[in-house]
Amino acid sequence: MPRWGMVIDLDKCTGCRACETACAMENNIPIVSDDQLAMGRGITWMKVLTQVSGEFPHNKVTQVPRPCMQCDNPPCAKVCPVKATYTAEDGIVAQIYPRCIGCRYCANACPYSVKYFNYYEPNWPGDMRRQLNRDVSVRPKGVVEKCTFCHHRLQKAREIARAENRPLAEADFQPACAEICPSKAIIFGDLENQNHRVFELSRGPRASRLLEDLGTEPKVFYLKKEI
Amino acid sequence: MSDRETILAGLPQDEQDLLRPLVQTTGKFWYAAVVLGLICCFGLVSYLRQLRYGLGTTGLNQPEYWGIYIIDFVFFIGISHAGTLISAILRISNAEWRRSITRSAEFITVLVIGFGAVQPIVDLGRPDRALNIILHAQPLSPLLWDVTSIGLYFTACTIYLYLPMIPDLAIIRDRKIKMPRFYRVLALGYDGSPKHKHLLEKIIGVLAVAVIPVAISVHTVIGWIFALTLRPMWHSTIFGPYFVMGAIYSGIAALLIAMAILRKVYRLEDYFKEAHFNNMGILLLLMSCLWAYFTFAEYLTAFYGQEAAEMRTFWDKLSGRFAWPFWIMVISCSVIPFCLMCRKKTRNVRGTTIASGFVVVGMWLERFNIVVPTSVNPRLNLYQPAGYTPSWVELGIMAGTFSGFILLYMIASKFFPMVSIWELREGEESLVKLRHRVSGYLPEALSAAEARTAEAVTSP
Amino acid sequence: MKRREFLLLTGATGIAAVVDPMLGHVTSTGNSAPEVLPGIETFVMTTCLMCPGGCGIKVRRLDGDPTSIAGNPKHPVNAGGVCTEGMSALQMLYHPDRLTRPMKQTGRKGSDEFKPITWDEALDTISESMKKLESRKAPEKCAFVLGRTGGSMADLVYHFMERWGSPNVLLDQPGDGYPQVFQAMHGLKAHPAFDFDNADFVLSFGADLLNAWESPLQFQRSYTSFHSAGRGVRATLAVADVRFSRTAGQASEWVGVAPGSYGALALGIAYVMLRERQYDFSFAEEHLYGFNDEEERSDKGTRLGYRSLVLRDYSPEVVSRLTGVPVETIINLGKSFGESPRALAIFDENVTAQPGGMYAGMAIHSLNLLKGNLNRAGGIYLQPGVPLAPLGPAPARDALAIEDLPSLASNGGLEIAFLYYSNPTYSSAFRSQIRSALERIGMVVSFSPFLDETSRYADFILPDALPLERWEDRPFPPSSPIAGWGVVQPCVRAAGETRHAGDVMLSLAQHLGGRMATGLPWKSFEEILKHRARGLYESRAGSPCGDSFDQELLGEMESRGWWMSSYGSFDDFWQKLTAAGAWADPHFQVKSLYDYIGSPDGRIDLYSRELQKRLGRSGSAVSEIDFLPHYHSEGIPIGVTDLPLMLNIYRPGKLQGGSAGSLPWARLAAIPLDRLAGDPWAEVSPKDSQQYSIGDLDWVWIESASGKIKVRAVISPACAAGVVNLPYGLGSIGRHGKERGVNPLELISPERDPLSGLAYRLGTKVKIYRA
Ligand SMILES: Nc1nc2c(c(=O)[nH]1)N[C@H]1C(S)=C(S)[C@@H](COP(=O)(O)OP(=O)(O)OC[C@H]3O[C@@H](n4cnc5c(=O)[nH]c(N)nc54)[C@H](O)[C@@H]3O)O[C@H]1N2
Ligand SMILES: Nc1nc2c(c(=O)[nH]1)N[C@H]1C(S)=C(S)[C@@H](COP(=O)(O)OP(=O)(O)OC[C@H]3O[C@@H](n4cnc5c(=O)[nH]c(N)nc54)[C@H](O)[C@@H]3O)O[C@H]1N2
Ligand code: SF4
Ligand code: SF4
Ligand code: SF4
Ligand code: SF4
Ligand code: SF4
Ligand SMILES: [Mo]
DSSP states (O other): OOOEEEEEETTTOOOOOHHHHHHHHHTTOOOOOHHHHHTTOOOOSSEEEEEEESSTTSOEEEEEEEOOOOOSSOHHHHHOTTOSEEEOGGGOEEEOTTTOOOOOHHHHHOTTOOOEEOOSOOOOOGGGGGGOOTTSOOOOTTOEEOOOTTHHHHHHHHHHHHHTTOOOOGGGOOOHHHHHOTTOOEEEEETTOTTSHHHHHHHSTTEEOTTGGGOOOOSEEEEOOOO | OOHHHHHHHTSOHHHHHHHHHHHOOOHHHHHHHHHHHHHHHHHHHHHHHHHHHOGGGSSOOSSOOOOHHHHHHHHHHHHTTTHHHHHHHHHHTTOGGGTTTHHHHHHHHHHHHHHHHHHHHHHOSOGGGTTHHHHTOOTTOHHHHHHHHHHHHHHHHHHHHHGGGHHHHHHHHHHTOSOHHHHHHHHTTOOOOHHHHHHHHHHHHHHHHHHHHHHHHHHHHHHHHHHTSOOTTTSOTTHHHHHHHHHHHHHHHHHHHHHHHHHHHTTOTTTSOHHHHHHHHHHHHHHHHHHHHHHHHHHHHHHHHOOHHHHHHHHHHHTSTTHHHHHHHHIIIIIHHHHHHHSGGGOSHHHHHHHHHHHHHHHHHHHHHHHHHHHHSOSSTTSOOOOOOOOHHHHHHHHHHHHHHHHHHHHHTTTSOSSOHHHHHHHHHHHHHHHHHHHHHSOHHHHHHHHHHHHHHHOO | OHHHHHHHHHHHHHHHHHHIIIIIOSOOSSSOOOOOOOOOEEEEEEEOOSSTTOOEEEEEEETTEEEEEEEOTTOTTTTTOOOHHHHTHHHHHTOTTBOOSOEEEOSSTTSOOEEEOOHHHHHHHHHHHHHHHHHTTOGGGEEEEEOSOOHHHHHHHHHHHHHHTOOOEEEOOOOOSHHHHHHHHHSSOOOEEEOGGGOSEEEEESOOTTTTSSSHHHHHHHHHHHHOGGGSSOOEEEEEESBOOHHHHHOSEEEEOOTTOHHHHHHHHHHHHHHTTOSOHHHHHHHEESSSOEEOTTSSOEEOOHHHHHHHHOOHHHHHHHHOOOHHHHHHHHHHHHHOTTEEEEEOHHHHSSTTHHHHHHHHHHHHHHTTOBSSTTSEEEOOOOOOOOSSSOOOOOOEEGGGHHHHHGGGOOSEEEEESOOHHHHSTTHHHHHHHHHHSSEEEEOOSBOOTTGGGOSEEOOOOOGGGSOEEEEOOTTOSSEEEEEEOOSSOOSTTOOOHHHHHHHHHHHHOHHHHHHSOOSSHHHHHHHHHHHHHHHTOOEEOOOHHHHHHHHHHHHTTOOOOOOSSHHHHHHHHHHHSEEEESSOOOOOGGGGOOSTTOOEESSOHHHHHHHHHHOOOOOGGGGSOOOOOTTOSBSOSOOOEEEEEEOTTSOOSSTGGGSHHHHHHHOSSGGGTTSOEEEEOHHHHHHTTOOTTOEEEEEESSOEEEEEEEEOTTBOTTEEEEEOOSOOSSTTTTTTOOOGGGGOOOOBOTTTOOBOOSOBEEEEEEO
């Protein structure tokens, strides 16, 4: 049973936020109007958390791309009263939009604040609906959503591999953010598979995870800067 | 003078006093009722708007996911501990002074649970799917435990309100002062015969015991809803007891206010006596100390942990954006009630009512200070802290529910005596019982003299 | 392909069953039904036109609609990456504010009273009035403004105008000043290519290389290879900037400099290199002119050389005073730059687009010259041209700039003007002059797909098809050491009645008939591209982009004079080319050093003979250092000096003036914090915010000698005291930009650099106060 995981190399990441956009493009993230954004209702399954510190010219910047950590021990899933968020096959924490009652308990329970709530019916100005990815459902108002590790891509990759009867290779299943990253800073694969790059990287000396002490066992690893 | 009132005039004094509200209604009542009714309508309109456009109409955002509705939920369910729990405890410890106050208390409970229980539904993004909680129940979720215990609590309380009311309903039925059919049905053919009476008292006794753990479970679980997440200042072991204690505290306060009002508007001065307020005041005093103790314990632990995430929320409360609500809470939950209640002189009707007013406000703020500051301060320090300003929709719904509760309480007082007639009469009997028992311990001489005075007292 | 599609189809449906309960591909209860459409998936390899970067992209189409954009992993420029603006091409494609049919202004210019007309009407009227000009023997009264475009579209325009007989092609392509600097020093107008991949020390002056440089992803790709284990030594990125830009954030050496003082910094670094004798002696002796003091033939004593000038005027102490950079930092920079065998210094328009910018550019480039860092790995190359078949006899190109429009248009000089990819009334410092010029011109024709600031002053708008809808080409950016040709091909049919501006030019030629018809015989722009590609086919060099391995091999063979043709016919070649999306020649023929030098004596000028000629001619009183790189402070600040703060205009997340700024994704990625959404902002330093008692996110006025704008103050540690950082390009057109954006250019007075001709965008002083 594969255990999909992500390694993000902070030494390569330039904070360009292309991964945010790629995710929005791939997963039909609704376009949130300016005033809603200003209210803090933006939806970004992938968010590059950025902090500039220090007085000019002694500045430092921290940039941490943040998808869902896909915890092996997800606090969010435990509290959902209707099992609308739960650990699906391959350890990916899934959302069942049509079942979610929108209590936002999971969103509060997530220590990484990666869950987003649809405050309004999503809308796409003009023809922009035609951009939507038909492999991913559009979420109605009132439900919670989050990064799914592009699970729909896994489904497709599996089908193809099966049809061409061969095992699933690392290249077959890459999420949109990893695919787009101009710096190749996002590496994705099966954490348990020796042949996948994440196997080594996630076990290497530079690897660590966010809020590790909470025991949520995230499947997203960060390689620290080398400078 | 209408025939009802002629009947009323013919009744014994206590029945006259306690049944008068059922037959006489002042203009003030109607005035108040209309105002409250209008506010309710506004609340309703607000909710319809929210239903139509979604929770976008609130002031909530990411990650500030819970606001007014959840605050009110915790607050209301807290208040509900006024009646049942208190009256049950007093019954079991058969504190004689309880007799005149249990009824009004139990009414608060039943009504307020209702209004509390709807809050989470109002808060749902998809109320149309509320049933999924049963259809797809996920046993590990504290939210599910909550639904269960509140459901149980509500049923228990309703029965516990209803049963002790039956003898009074029977009285009303017999006196034919109002809606005979209605009361005949409710009275269940109770005829006050020793057999009936005995049975009734037995059941009440059992219920009183049974209802206490349920009541405690309810607010414990509500505490757990927060405590079982990993969020700073929520993830705390004492939240269960802390919430129960707070609930009882706010309950007592609410009850005191209700008593004071009933006393004034229905002229029940010699049913709600200074003595009652004094005793309740002592309870209030006790609770204010407990509250201070728990709160101090809670914050001290957080502070000594010095965990970065905890401290962000901690300081945001003590000296940051939430300093005002925090310190107002502290003052009105501990300082003021303590100072007023620790002195006999101020433990009177006025004093207790004022203290209770502060406690109720303070306890609402406590719910606010628990829900909001943690929500707006994500655990991961890479986020900017969020903010929260409730929208008029939220405030409208809040106003609506509050006035809805008061309105129903007023209406209830028009159909049911807010003081238990029969239990008061029981009180006389237990007076005699008591005398016999006590005199049994005394030397002959004394008991003889005692008996004589007793004659003097009992003979009309 | 067929098989794969089929699989995907069955896959997709097969999946539906599996996925649905999982991720909710199910009609949910309630009012909103998420759509589940059968997805037949196809891909188009094309080239991004959202910026000059020239990245190769792979567009995914479902049921014929482009739905996502990924990078072309085999493309030498971006190797699979795409930036937010690139992806935003989709939102531009589906933008609600697109113009979908030709329109004619019925009211006076700027009145926004347009009525739709047919293409024939439009072309007839336009060709009629052009013919009138011709009959009056005044073809030059017709001008064409060429905005940010390149490749065959530009060639077509030049060719068209050449044939037509008008020299008036005006460029609206604000450059970075390199061609001017090369003209002054190398004696030839060229834009250098930078071999970042092999450099071990990259020193950037004001170029936000990762964010808004000419080819941001070319650099981001190289930046990754800086770090890759395979590379052995880790390259150093040093950034000198007035703002803590995103590139600065990634730099291992980040140096904050005072606005306009980078020239001094460069010479301070040169000073250290000269002192430490860490420069290429032989190169200096053989190939540099004016390095040492020299005896003038005409006995005027000795002529000051670069070396003496630097050692005289630019000691670290002095430079430190001018730039605010600590002495030791200057010395360390100088040493590490000098020590690194493959050190590369680079600048962009933020250096040159202000008074003295030309000298600053020369100063910075002189660092490369001191290292003799030309024509070798990790250094500066000149990209060999792509062997495309010409459209005809190469037209004479004398560069007029958009800023010349007002003078040209004065007293009836122009009667017809075409605007292509250009929005100067928004993006040029000469906005108001240009606007009134447009008002004076009898017939203004814009190809803009949006009703932008400029097309509102047009009489006809002939909406162009967007990049994802049209045939075009884009040679690799000049900054890329690999020469190549990106193909742009349609992924979806053009919206409404929009038409490819190139096709429109061709049919206009047919309408005009005569020499125009015969000179531009092509039926469509696609034909033009095929015609040009024949040049590649016959060049017996390069190939459609394969994976890096093929490329290696190919280069290897070529260097030994082999060339393996993998295709039989031209059609086969064309098919492979369009499938690959780009053609590249990984093995650029190593030119001799002399190809980098225009001057007869084969020397590169530190002492610019070009400037000597020009200034000599202009007769303006000159001193000898006017021909040498130096720190030129006069002219800064522009206009009045009593204003306390220096204005620095930067690109937040590389936004174009108008087009990208109105696209939700692009704007989102540019906004520093969501709470600001929709409001214009400026960065203010904590110190200044105190001094002028401004709170975070307060509304403030920023006022210069020429105007004032209202923005929200963001108190930012990234901002230097005494500087206001103002974002440029947060959108002008469309629902998503229009109402909100303010234009920083309001604050800038219209002035051009006498040497480079660039319009000033920096060096303006402002004051700031609470609104
Ligand atoms: N995706 C995308 N990419 C683009 C564009 C786009 O629209 N979208 N635009 C393209 C175009 S047309 C161009 S011309 C380029 C422009 O590319 P750039 O000119 O590199 O982009 P800018 O952000 O305008 O400027 C970069 C830096 O110059 C700094 N700077 C300003 N003044 C000074 C100074 O006096 N001294 C020093 N040392 N630094 C200074 C600014 O602080 C800023 O950080 O970007 C290109 N890249
Ligand atoms: N203060 C300040 N001013 C600046 C700059 C700065 O950094 N600071 N940057 C300068 C630089 S370097 C540049 S390049 C300019 C950029 O600024 P602009 O010239 O505004 O560049 P854009 O808005 O990208 O393109 C111009 C017009 O092209 C049109 N257009 C977009 N797509 C298409 C298309 O597919 N076909 C056709 N025919 N037209 C299209 C758009 O409608 C737009 O109005 O701004 C310059 N001005
Ligand atoms: S796309 Fe890559 S480089 Fe850009 S922010 Fe995301 S992870 Fe970092
Ligand atoms: S919001 Fe939806 S997914 Fe989250 S806990 Fe509530 S029901 Fe479960
Ligand atoms: S990161 Fe948050 S949402 Fe994702 S699995 Fe962990 S707890 Fe759940
Ligand atoms: S894995 Fe997929 S869903 Fe998750 S952030 Fe990346 S693109 Fe978005
Ligand atoms: S850098 Fe420029 S060319 Fe490359 S993807 Fe981004 S916008 Fe397109
Ligand atoms: Mo530009």
